[in-house]
């Protein structure tokens with residue numbers, strides 16, 4: 269596997285890696301939370317967020333032997349943000365009363381967010397293309413985050429994963445443990461997941 273920093277030109281591929289698998293727990297929750305009917309809309313929202321927050325700057329991409337992106341890791345704060353571009357998307361999808369629709373959903377989302385301890389570096393996103401899972405690519409991408417954390421003097425890596433996300437098994441295999449679980453009835457109503465597990469790995 270070759271790892272390289274992401275660039276602005278990668279936003280389509282980043283969206284495909286993050287939400288392209290329609291059956292994945294995180295894609296299902298995102299689509300339900302934002303009341304999106306088609307994966308194409310989830311792809312567009314993710315692409316717009318990635319581009320408008322420039323979150324690609326904190327991403328490393330794994331390339332397959334043919335140079336195609338097959339995985340990514342994002343180290344640092346999660347990139348969900350209401351940029352003007354995201355609000356424009358919301359206006360287009362929900363109409364002029366988009367704030368009434370988004371408001372309660374974002375409030376429910378905020379209630380299940382983990383509060384990380386000091387000196388913890390976050391893994392905001394880690395995704396491997398469906399066809400390339402179980403081959404050690406996720407672990408190699410995590411090692412990129414471990415190296416960065418150690419170089420910056422952190423002694424903890426943190427991530428959060430939906431309570432219904434089977435990827436938790438991979439994180440446990442990599443030494444993460446669930447240290448806190450935040451749930452919320454409204455969040456469950458919107459997404460079908462009870463909330464998020466906060467997971468930490470001592471370095």
Ligand SMILES: CC(C)(COP(=O)(O)OP(=O)(O)OC[C@H]1O[C@@H](n2cnc3c(N)ncnc32)[C@H](O)[C@@H]1OP(=O)(O)O)[C@@H](O)C(=O)NCCC(=O)NCCS
Pocket residue numbers: 292293294393394395396397400401402403404405406407408427428429430433434435436437438439441442
């Ligand atoms: C989580 C993910 C990134 C792992 O990537 P990957 O390339 O398949 O991971 P690897 O092959 O490096 O390692 C998987 C490890 O987890 C283990 N594993 C995977 N799924 C598991 C499960 N459901 N239960 C127990 N262990 C599991 C494997 O046995 C393997 O262990 P090992 O490294 O000790 O051999 C990938 O499954 C993925 O993209 N999931 C969907 C996206 C997602 O939900 N991301 C997280 C958002 S928080």
